[in-house]
Amino acid sequence: MFVTSAPGKVIIFGEHSAVYYKPAIAAAASSLRSYLLIETENITTNVLQLSFPNLKFQHKWSIENLSQLTDTHSLQSKTLSQSLLQTIDTALLSDIVNPLHKSAAQCFLYLYLSIIPPMHRSSLKCTLISTLPVGAGLGSSASVSVVLSQAFLKLAQCTLSPTLINEWAYVGEMVMHGKPSGIDNTIATYGGALQFIKDDPQNTKELFPKKPIVAILTYTRIPRSTKTLVSNVRVLYESMPEIVEPILDSMAHVALKGGDALQEAKLDDVLQLVRINHGLLVSLGVSHPGLEIIRNLTTELQVGETKLTGAGGGGCALTFLNNSASEQDVAQFRDTLNQRYDYQTFETTLGGIGCSLLDLNQITNKEQISAILDLFNSQNASMEQIDNNLLPGGPADLPWKI
Numbered sequence: 001m002f003v004t005s006a007p008g009k010v011i012i013f014g015e016h017s018a019v020y021y022k023p024a025i026a027a028a029a030s031s032l033r034s035y036l037l038i039e040t041e042n043i044t045t046n047v048l049q050l051s052f053p054n055l056k057f058q059h060k061w062s063i064e065n066l067s068q069l070t071d072t073h074s075l076q077s078k079t080l081s082q083s084l085l086q087t088i089d090t091a092l093l094s095d096i097v098n099p100l101h102k103s104a105a106q107c108f109l110y111l112y113l114s115i116i117p118p119m120h121r122s123s124l125k126c127t128l129i130s131t132l133p134v135g136a137g138l139g140s141s142a143s144v145s146v147v148l149s150q151a152f153l154k155l156a157q158c159t160l161s162p163t164l165i166n167e168w169a170y171v172g173e174m175v176m177h178g179k180p181s182g183i184d185n186t187i188a189t190y191g192g193a194l195q196f197i198k199d200d201p202q203n204t205k206e207l208f209p210k211k212p213i214v215a216i217l218t219y220t221r222i223p224r225s226t227k228t229l230v231s232n233v234r235v236l237y238e239s240m241p242e243i244v245e246p247i248l249d250s251m252a253h254v255a256l257k258g259g260d261a262l263q264e265a266k267l268d269d270v271l272q273l274v275r276i277n278h279g280l281l282v283s284l285g286v287s288h289p290g291l292e293i294i295r296n297l298t299t300e301l302q303v304g305e306t307k308l309t310g311a312g313g314g315g316c317a318l319t320f321l322n323n324s325a326s327e328q329d330v331a332q333f334r335d336t337l338n339q340r341y342d343y344q345t346f347e348t349t350l351g352g353i354g355c356s357l358l359d360l361n362q363i364t365n366k367e368q369i370s371a372i373l374d375l376f377n378s379q380n381a382s383m384e385q386i387d388n389n390l391l392p393g394g395p396a397d398l399p400w401k402i
């Protein structure tokens with residue numbers, strides 16, 4: 001039995017422009033994570049079981065059926081095979097109608113069938129719990145792709161390396177999103193803070209901010225689809241390239257300057273650039289009235305600057321506080337968002353631990369193991385319970401391998 005874990009991410013500068021090979025800055029939201037429990041013993045034999053309690057979704061497939069369907073596996077091919085995707089859809093997922101369930105199961109089966117060769121396919125139960133809001137712009141899909149890739153590579157007896165995990169997680173992201181930039185899975189794999197350029201590892205580099213980056217994240221609970229928003233921007237780009245290209249170039253300058261400002265802890269510059277980046281995203285049509293409420297309240301209470309983060313259209317906003325924001329101002333800001341709008345706010349330090357692995361056989365304290373298993377078996381473990389019992393570097397002090 002083992003658990004894999006990976007964080008969500010916050011894009012600080014450069015969402016959407018990242019898809020067009022412009023630099024972007026992102027950091028791990030390392031306390032908001034997905035955890036995948038892998039059980040291979042004392043479970044139903046010859047069955048692959050999936051349990052995603054956050055989505056209230058469970059499913060089973062006979063391993064024999066799976067192997068008949070795809071007798072060859074494609075461990076070498078880290079590109080998206082439309083024919084494998086189609087086979088999965090028609091033969092294994094035709095009974096699933098909920099779109100969230102469908103995309104999660106597609107990603108799960110695609111990675112399972114591609115990574116684990118038939119000789120290593122035996123009875124398996126996979127249970128995934130997460131403290132990340134689902135589909136909110138904080139990279140929940142990437143975090144799920146990373147924990148699945150890491151676990152399946154281990155079951156396939158591959159030597160685990162961040163490069164390999166990240167390559168497969170990108171395939172998982174392609175299953176969910178089409179053609180993403182790869183920034184989300186890269187952060188979920190490596191953690192920390194990065195300046196990222198799509199398909200350009202030479203110019204993707206770690207950032208070392210002088211001061212810890214503390215921010216407020218606000219989840220509007222407004223659902224949206226990253227895939228749709230990215231494709232809306234594509235349509236705009238293709239219809240008016242002479243207007244959209246300079247906006248994307250401007251975002252690239254914002255990201256480069258913003259990365260430097262974060263490293264040098266130049267808060268005034270960071271705040272200006274957050275405001276500019278949000279304005280540019282508004283001009284691409286990816287904001288939402290529910291996000292503008294947060295931005296307007298930030299301005300009204302003069303606590304700092306806010307931008308949308310992730311694909312926008314709902315989901316989450318990121319607020320950096322200015323030096324003059326008092327504790328009362330911040331409390332008023334958060335209370336108003338929580339109480340008047342039923343938004344959820346988190347104060348988060350950005351950066352920290354990327355993907356990690358916990359071998360439950362190494363834990364000798366039986367009570368500690370049963371507390372961990374209870375979290376996966378419960379349908380509604382709270383964020384606090386999960387953090388207390390599982391968070392890498394958290395109070396339970398577990399032997400996570402990074």
Ligand SMILES: Nc1ncnc2c1ncn2[C@@H]1O[C@H](COP(=O)(O)OP(=O)(O)OP(=O)(O)O)[C@@H](O)[C@H]1O
Nearest residue numbers: 054103104130135136137138139140141226310311
């Ligand atoms: N806890 C979870 N359990 C199972 N699947 C999940 C979970 N969280 C996310 N997913 C999968 O990820 C999908 C959401 O991905 P989507 O890219 O739309 O949002 P996001 O990754 O949270 O936001 P963004 O890509 O803008 O950062 C869900 O439809 C589901 O398939």
Ligand SMILES: C[C@@](O)(CCO)CC(=O)[O-]
Nearest residue numbers: 015016018180181310311
């Ligand atoms: C909107 C986007 O820039 C970020 C989604 O988290 C898409 C991507 O980079 O693939």
Ligand SMILES: [Mg+2]
Nearest residue numbers: 139141142226
């Ligand atoms: Mg996503």
